[in-house]
Amino acid sequence: MKIFLYYFGKARDPHANAMAEEYIKRSTRFAKCEMREITLKTDPFAKHPSAMKVLLDPAGKPLDSAGFTKLVDQGRDLLFIIGGADGLPPDWKPRADLLLTLSPMTMPHELARVVLAEQIYRALTTLRGHPYPR
Numbered sequence: 001m002k003i004f005l006y007y008f009g010k011a012r013d014p015h016a017n018a019m020a021e022e023y024i025k026r027s028t029r030f031a032k033c034e035m036r037e038i039t040l041k042t043d044p045f046a047k048h049p050s051a052m053k054v055l056l057d058p059a060g061k062p063l064d065s066a067g068f069t070k071l072v073d074q075g076r077d078l079l080f081i082i083g084g085a086d087g088l089p090p091d092w093k094p095r096a097d098l099l100l101t102l103s104p105m106t107m108p109h110e111l112a113r114v115v116l117a118e119q120i121y122r123a124l125t126t127l128r129g130h131p132y133p134r
Contacts, residue, residue, distance in 0.1 A: 002077045003027065003120055004051065005035040006044055007113055008084030016110035023117035030124040035117065044079055045095055051077035052097045055088055056112060060099035065122055065133070071098075072123035080120075082112055 005024065011017035020035060027033040038044065045053065052074065063071065072078065080100075081088065093099060102115050125132040 001075060002032040002051070003034075003072075004044075004048060004077070004079045005033070005082070005113070005117060005120070006038045006042070006079065007035070007082040007109065008038060008040075008088075009109060010037065011110050011113070013108075013110045016108070016114055020110075020113040020117040023114070023121045027117070027121045027124050030128055033120065035113070038081075040089060044081060045092075048077060048079045051079040053095065054078060054080045054098045054100050055093060055096040056080065056082045056102065056116070057088065057093065057099040058101055058104075058106070060101040062101050062104070065119065065126075068119050069123040069126045072120065073127055080116060082109055082116065084109065 005020075011020075024033050024035045052071075054071070081092070102112055102119075107115070122133050124130075
C-alpha cells in the first residue's frame with residue numbers, strides 16, 4: 001500500500017510544514033508515504049489510476065479516528081488531495097471516491113495538512129499495534 005498526500009499552494013508556515021513532514025516521515029516506517037505540492041497542471045487521477053481518491057472538502061464526510069483507520073485498512077493505495085485557498089478544481093470532486101472533511105471548522109491549509117498527516121500516522125500505528133494511538 002502507498003499513501004500520497006498532495007496539496008495545492010506553497011506552505012507559508014515552515015513550522016506547520018515541518019510538522020506534516022515529520023508525521024509523513026514517521027509513517028514511512030509502516031507504508032510508503034509521500035507528500036508533495038501539486039499545481040492545476042497535475043492530473044493525479046491519471047498518475048494514480050488504481051488508488052482510492054480522497055479529496056478534502058468542507059462538505060465532505062466526517063470520520064472519527066477509528067473510521068479513518070478503517071479507510072486506511074482497505075489495502076488500496078490512497079491518494080489524499082487538499083485544495084488551495086480557492087478549494088479544489090470543480091471538475092475533480094465528481095471524480096473522487098470519497099469527499100472527506102477533517103472538521104466543520106475552517107482551518108488554514110497548512111494546519112489541515114498537519115492534521116491529515118497525523119491521522120495517517122495514527123491509523124498506520126493503530127493497524128500495527130504500535131503504542132502511539134493510546
